[in-house]
Amino acid sequence: MKNLSNQPCLIARGLALVGDAWTMLIMRDAHAGLTRFDDFRKSLGIAPTMLTGRLSSLTEEGLLEKRRYSERPPRDEYVLTEAGRDxxxxxxxxxxxxxxxxxxxxxxxxxxxxxxxxxxxxxxxxxxxxxxxTRPIRIAEPGCAASPPDQQG
Incomplete structure (x- = not known):
């Protein structure tokens, strides 16, 4: 499968990051106020390694920000960024x-x-x-100017 994050289609690019159920559910829980790894794990019943990977991706892509809330033992929380809130x-x-x-x-x-x-x-x-x-759509490929309906050929 082609790397979706390099596609001109913005839907494909978005799905490259959030196109699986676990990622969507992590984002749902983050919006509900969950910030800590154990809280996400308990809410979702997700394997720790899978959760670690999803949280890392969401952090790298700027939807979540990792913040240290305890030094001893070292513990981090994950808070929504502007992109995450959007x-x-x-x-x-x-x-x-x-x-x-x-x-x-x-x-x-x-x-x-x-x-x-x-x-x-x-x-x-x-x-x-x-x-x-409620209205038909048209898709314009990159480099193609979108034209008003009365100018379509």
Missing amino acids: FLPVLFAIGAWGRKHRGGGEVTRFFDAETGTEIDPITIDRATGAPIG
Whole structure:
């Protein structure tokens, strides 16, 4: 498989870093306030070696920052960076898709901590205000100028 991180497609580049379930769940837990290795391990039931690898990747790629919270014994925590905080809408978009297409039975629900209302995310295009998925898309390869619909050949 080609190295996705070198692809011109930004979706491919993003998936190169966060394209597996463990990484996504670590990011979910980080947004829920978990910062310590043992807390991630207990929450996820993930093997320590796998967790170490995922945390290292997330740190190297700038989604998490490793901070020392104890010198004796040496212990680190993992806190969200700006890039990591910006990942929350991605998680909620996946969750909204899961609710629609994989829901049923008991599911985890997410609430706004200030208002107490359940979060019901939508993803919209900033330029048009239209919800993503309600209008056709076109993909322009690098070097191809995107043209308005009336100029497409």
